Amino acid sequence: MTSGSPSASPSASAEGSPLQAALAAEHAAVYVYGILGGRTSRGDAPALYDALRSAYETHRARRDHVQSLVADTGEDPVAADPAYLTPAGIGSANGVRRAALDLERSCAETYAWVVSRTAGADRSWAVNALKDAAVRELAFGGTPQTLPGVR
Amino acid sequence: MLAGAAVVPVAACDLLQDSTPEPPPAPSADELLVDRLTSAIRRTRAVAAASAGAGRSLVAVHDAHLAALGAPAPSSSTSPTATATPAPRTTGQVRAAEVRLEARLTEAAGRAEDGDLARLLASMAASLAQHVAVLPGRAAR
Secondary structure (H helix, E strand, C coil): CECCCCCCCHHHHCCCCHHHHHHHHHHHHHHHHHHHHHCCCCCCCHHHHHHHHHHHHHHHHHHHHHHHHHHHCCCCCCCCCCCECCCCCCCCHHHHHHHHHHHHHHHHHHHHHHHHCCCHHHHHHHHHHHHHHHHHHHHCCCCCCCCCCCC | CHHHHHHHHHHHHHHHHHHCCCCCCCCCHHHHHHHHHHHHHHHHHHHHHCECCHHHHHHHHHHHHHHHCCCCCCCCCCCCCCCCCCCCECHHHHHHHHHHHHHHHHHHHHHCCCHHHHHHHHHHHHHHHHHHHHCCCCCCC
C-alpha cells in the first residue's frame, strides 16, 4: 500500500523518467479522488461533489494521456499500486476538502519537478498540468500562492 | 644586451594586453529571456499598482517574482520629479495584463534551457493563474 498523495520527492519514487513520475502521481490521484467522491454527498455538498467529479475526470484523462506518452517512448508504463493509503480525517466535508487540497498541492509539486526535467512538448504539457493543479487548489479551499509547486 | 632589448618589447606587449578589458561574454539565451521577462513583469506590476481595487494585491506577487529572478523591485515611493500620475486601472484592465503575462511566462517556461529556470517560470505562471481566478468580476476557471 502506498501513500495516497503523489510523492513530494518524485525522483525517489519514479522509475527513471519524469513521465513515469507523473504517471505514478496520476494513478494515486485517480484512486484517491475515487475515495473522496464516494465520501461526498451530492445533495449535502453539491459544490464539493462537482469539484471532486471534475478533478477525478481531469486526472483520469491525464493518466491515460501520460500512459500513452510513456508507451510511445518504448518504456513500460508504471502500473498503479493495488491500493493507496486513504487520507485521514475524511469523515466530513471539510476533511474531504483538505485531502483534495493536499492531493492537488502534491500534484503541483510533481509537475513542477517534471517541468524541470523535460523539454519540448512534454514540458509544455507539464507546465499546463502544474497550472491546472494550482488553480484547482482554489476549489478545495486553497489560496493563491507566490510560487505554487515550488517549496 | 640583445637579449635584454628583446625582452622589453615583449613585456610591454604583455602589459598592454593585461590592461585591455576583455569584452563581456555575450548573454546566454536564458539571460536574455530573464531580461525580457523582468521588463514584462515590471510593466504588469505598474498596471496592478495603478489599480484601486483587488488588483493591488498583485504588486507584492510581482515583487516576489522579480526577486526570484534576481531583479530588484521598482521603488514604491513617488519620485518628486514625476510629472504624471498613472491613470487608475480597472480590475478588467489588471486581469487582461495579468493574463498576458501568464501566457508569456508559460511560453517562456517551455523555452528556457535551464530546467530549474523553467520550473520557476512555470510556477510563476501558475501563481498568476491562481490570482486571476480570484479577481472579482469573473467566475473562477
